[in-house]
Amino acid sequence: MNNFTYTTAGSITAALQHTKRHPQAMYIAGGTNLLDLWKYNLLHPQTLVDLNGVPGYHTIEAKEGGGLQLGALVTNAATAYHPLIEQRYPLLSKAILAGASAQIRNMATNGGNLLQRTRCYYYYDGDVPCNKREPGTGCSAIKGYNRIHAILGASEHCIAVFPSDMCVALAALEAVVQITGQQGKRSIPFADFHRLPGNAPEKDNALQAGDIITSIDLPAKEFAHHYSYLKLRDRHSYAFALVSVATALELEGNEIKEARIALGGVAHKPWRIPEAEQLLQGKPATAESFAQAADKLLEGAQGYPHNQFKIELAKKAIIRNGLMALHPETQLPGAQPSA
């Protein structure tokens, strides 16, 4: 909780110039995770560059040829309740509303949601070893209490999971992240935005120093009719997922034309295996079909002493959520299992 200076940026260019001159500066938008981490003495910004006043990124716009552009500075709540999202991308709305609390969703921005740090206990405790926080110090979670940790894509250096719900839906919807950086603009497909820990767990995503997320673009495929977000956790709301599943289906009768499944709470990024989805193509939308997809999605899953259950739970959640997606109207508040 060091002292810092504060400045507002009037444009992306001005913000980029600032961080170019001051590499220790950090951008702030919603601030809900940044200030949380700063108060735990885990982030030490020298300057905060407030992006909220930058015009042009506060709206949700329909794109030509379908699709939507979600301004990076739109709040999570405004996104979830936006008529275009509620009607056309309800999976995204459901996932956002399963995360955090109403107050936090009113503050947190779309750009910031992608940049949350893990909720691993050991990352959050500045006094214990953690490779994500201090590379090379070791991973306390592997030999410690790892109920909330990864079963997929982890490494010997880090078994933390990425905590976002919104991003699980964005992964399923194949969103594209638009970025403006010191070298200009670029876009990154959602699957490539977050990364696995490997031997550099300190790096959560593909952003480079100074990069600003300007929007998250949704492709034309909406999955507005058959979708479900299921979140399993230690209380019915306001808790991070042990396992969550975003499922989107395109059906013809009971036959699956196209499927998307992404998992949250199980890896360092939203977990998606396109091959698992391809297995569902042309199959009936039944528990058996979803079970096959689940096996593919969970291939190579490895549990630790306290989170072995996640493998079975994830499989059952994928099956159940597939069935729930057939009847989106049965979904309960808080993304709970259907009644």
Next chain:
Amino acid sequence: MTNISFTVNGQPRTVTVAPWVSLLDALREHLHLTGTKKGCDHGQCGACTVLCEDKRILSCLTLAVMKNGRSITTIEGIADGEKLHPLQQAFIDHDAFQCGYCTPGQLCSAIGMLHEGKARTREEVKELMSGNLCRCGANVGIIDAIMQVKETYSHE
């Protein structure tokens, strides 16, 4: 130090604070509006909930400097003079608190929620109020009070 001018409970206020002072601490320590409570300082309990232009936010997770020019309503600004807001009266009637410490946050959050107009059923109210913890376990009274007022609360 930065000068911040904003509207608090309908009154224009100016405070001079360091950039790292949270809105919560600015309200409590600089404006002496101690009705807004600190329960965790990390966005995990909801006790510090205030309204920013009718939207409920957590005052612990935002900086005072970021609210320059904005309009903030705290628990001290909910009643109309001596006349309690219907929700305040409903909280008393339903015994929707015991120690009272989470109460300002529960009330501001509930008012924000009614304004949002997204909760239709009791289950939805519970879900959308789940960002406000009550350790005394007054949950049933809190939700009863909100449901009673929700019946009469027209979407304005």
Next chain:
Amino acid sequence: MKTTPAVGTPLSRIEGKQKVTGTARYAADYNVPGLLHGYVVNSPITKGRIVQVDTIPALAVEGVVEVLTHKNRPGLAWFDLQYTDMDAPPGTVFKPLHNADILYNGQPVALVVATSFETARYAATLIRFVWEEEPFDTCLQNHPEKARPAKKGFATALRPPPPKPTGNFEAAFANAAFTVDADYRHSTEHHNPIELFATTTIYEGNGKLTIYDKTQGTINNQLFVANVFGLHYKNVQVLAPFVGGAFGSGLRPQYQLFLCVMAALHLKRNVRVVLDRKQMFSLGHRPQSLQNLRFGADATGKLTAMSHLAVSETSQFEDYTEQVVAWSHKLYPAPNTLFDFKVVPLHLNTPIDMRAPGGCTGMHAIECAMDELAYRIGIDPLQLRLLNYSETDPSTGKPFTSKALKTCYLRAATQFDWFKRDGRPGVTTRGNKLVGYGMATGIWDAYQFPARVEAIITAEGKLVVHNATTDIGTGTLTVMTQIAADAMGLPVAAVTFEYGDSKKPFSMFQGGSAITASTGSAIMVTAEVLKKKLLKKAQSIPNSPLKNAGMEEVIFTNGTIRLRQTPRQAVSFKQIIAANNGKPIKTTRMGMPHAIKLRKYTKATHSACFVEVEVDKDLKTITVTRAITAVAAGKIINPKTARSQISGSMVWGISKALHEETILDEHLGKYINTNLGEYHIPVHADINTLEVIFAEEEDTLINELGSKGVGEIGLVAMPAAIANAVFHATGKRVNKLPIHFDELL
């Protein structure tokens, strides 16, 4: 005109308006001139010592006034006894900043004092320590051989050692027709009131201090401060008009009080110290525990043998104990019993009482074992309780002052439709959910402490009552006002109860569900004396209509004394005070438990809890969909606040059974989920229908009020009822709390 009795009416909380308008002020809400802010630094190591401490970088920060560590702290009281408090377990009290030794992770090691909270917090990160770490043990299971009986001392008066064995347990258990042998494990819990622990000390000069503190005992903390800092107790005033929950964590003076007062005296300035949420996990906790129960019954279901062995953690420096094992024998008359309770000293802070300490631990195991036994025998779980129902206390043979537990069972069971359930586990379903119904019994001691009350009739003929107790959210202010109003024959509006102040007459700390009985009885005793005084004065008025009337010939109603036979003959309190030259009439009396008379009785509250759960068929997520608790606690002074006490405790029961636990990393020797995001207490979405029944229970023996406490009894039965319902839903017994839903997969 007769005053309508206030006792028994659901009066809304008198302080309600302050609480809903944000004007209720808690310990950190006092903005006094020139206030300095203290921020505590805690040990990141579990055992060892501080080899070096460098405070220079912290002191260099603009706005930092002082950094106190063990190196430079002012001289303090030397003897352990001076640090002791009314609730201190046997042992050596922990003394903050006393020396370089580290006894537990999170131990306070420094206080930074600065002109702003933010500056103190920042400077706290700049203090450089060099630590010497030593091996530690924080694991309860690792060393069963270290378990030993707890030491005895002053504070163990309320926690007697385990009862002696009766009959021949081993033989009876071996011969029992039906037996249960089960182990139970409970996790650590922290109280986590939403209010952070805080103290604001106002330095008045001349050795005087005014202290706003988060506490359950103003006098306890006043005496602590006076003893430790060598002040006259009259110069120390501890105020706690509003307390944002405590649940036991405020029973002992906590370290922010010590550090805040130390800084204020040292700097001769006003100082506030507020802990952060992580530090709230260093204040003491409900201990981890291991229990083994072996119950045996004969062919008819009568209990013949009960053994209950418990092991619990304590610190290296104090022997904290709880009443875990004695409860079954206060309920069930088994002739052969074996009880033992031992502690294992670990490198952790001393536990501290947390709502229904021991009771909710032991009764979870007892009532789950009873459920299991019922299934072994093949009878209804409620039927097993009724078969083994005892009108007297089986452990002593003494009668209860009152015991309406049977009424609790039957009323709750009827309202719940218990008898319509299909008793077979795992067969009742509702859509995607397995439905389970479980029940359990609750019992809690009915305590009463000595309390002193001053009662004053003012010139306006109104009543002011003084007592040092706090109101931690229990409704004390409202309840005492009601009791005092009826006792003096006044409307509630004419009564003021002043409390939360160590300068007021004596009260013990607010714990053990005892304050209504303690201060309430003292009010009754004091009012009797005050009424006599008023009558005497009324009789001295020339031509007084009450001239020759005895107390039994008059009634006190609506601020007047009237002749019972001819009520128009009356003298008002106002007239009496006028006759007293306008001077208030007052009296101060001590209320005491009727120790000698009550020695022949057992005093307890009882409850019966019935729970419905839904468990998802595939994913096993658990929801407590409905719960009913019936309570027998004598006279209910205020059904509204009492109901909230019970339903609040039921939420605690849900939390204990399904949610809350402090996770201890045994490699690191520390708690790792020290925040409200990962320490899960129920949110609104977790709470469904909770119903409360108060069983009629007339108790003419217990105290002047006929009332027993309700602060804890609502928690005692609930965890077992939930666990039993989960079993009924799924056929799976999870004897560890909290139950993680994935354990049902």
